[in-house]
Amino acid sequence: MVEKIDVSQLRLWPLQRDQQHMATLREWSERWKSGPQAFWDFDALIAMLARPVCRGYIFATSADAPWDAVAFLDVGTFSADLLYIYVDPKARGARVGSAMLTAIIEDFQSEATLEDLLLEVRPSNVPAIKLYEKLGFKRVGERKRYYSDGEDALVFKLRLRDESV
Numbered sequence: 298m299v300e301k302i303d304v305s306q307l308r309l310w311p312l313q314r315d316q317q318h319m320a321t322l323r324e325w326s327e328r329w330k331s332g333p334q335a336f337w338d339f340d341a342l343i344a345m346l347a348r349p350v351c352r353g354y355i356f357a358t359s360a361d362a363p364w365d366a367v368a369f370l371d372v373g374t375f376s377a378d379l380l381y382i383y384v385d386p387k388a389r390g391a392r393v394g395s396a397m398l399t400a401i402i403e404d405f406q407s408e409a410t411l412e413d414l415l416l417e418v419r420p421s422n423v424p425a426i427k428l429y430e431k432l433g434f435k436r437v438g439e440r441k442r443y444y445s446d447g448e449d450a451l452v453f454k455l456r457l458r459d460e461s462v
Contacts, residue, residue, distance in 0.1 A: 302365060302388055304396040309404060310360040312346065312353030312367070319343075321364060322353075325383070336381065345369065345380075356397040366397045377405055379416035395428055402432065406457050414457055417443060417450035429453050 312318055322342060329336035337345065345351050350373060356366040368382040379401075384394045405411045417440060418425050434453040443450035 302391040302393060304392050306358050307356050307365055307393065307396060307400075308358070309397070309400045310355045310357060312355055313360070314346070317361060318355070322367070325364070325367065329383070336383075342369075351380075354397075354401065356393065356400070365393045368397060368401060370401070372405075372411070374410050376413040376415060377411060379414060394425075395432070398428070398432060402455065402457070411457050414455045416453050418453065419444060419448050420451055421448065426451070426453075429455075 312322070323339045326337070326339040326342055330338065346353050346369075348371075350371045352370050352372050354368045354370075355364045356368070357364050364385060365388040366382065366384040369380040371378045371380060379398075382394060382398065384397075402414065405414060414434075415437075416429065416434070418429065420426075430453075432455065434455045436451055437454045438452035440450040440452060442448075
């Protein structure tokens with residue numbers, strides 16, 4: 298059952314390397330290990346977040362409130378890559394993923410040099426594909442046998458600004 302969530306009260310917060318955020322990230326990474334799709338373990342997440350290009354975001358009512366979603370992105374000079382977005386199962390169906398991704402897009406549109414947001418998604422993840430298309434992402438390619446189980450990945454891109462170079 299979907300929790301009653303007012304997405305208008307949720308905000309993007311940078312993932313901090315403090316005790317509270319790291320404990321929550323460890324807890325969530327344990328969840329991911331037992332889910333249908335394997336994801337990075339806690340140590341791999343910490344290593345990923347230590348890279349200067351990686352940004353982690355939480356989506357919650359405040360920086361110290363329980364998380365409703367988390368996202369990881371690699372952000373370069375001209376483009377960003379959405380590595381992973383995860384919505385707490387208790388918050389699914391309340392448009393949390395859509396609201397978080399919209400907030401990320403709006404945040405990135407304010408960064409003068411960022412032109413594109415890219416992502417890969419499993420063809421079997423139809424709800425995510427519908428969300429990305431609804432937000433304006435266009436399919437631009439495919440990566441054969443991209444995932445560890447051999448499933449392909451569809452590549453999507455969102456142009457963050459109208460100016461073309």
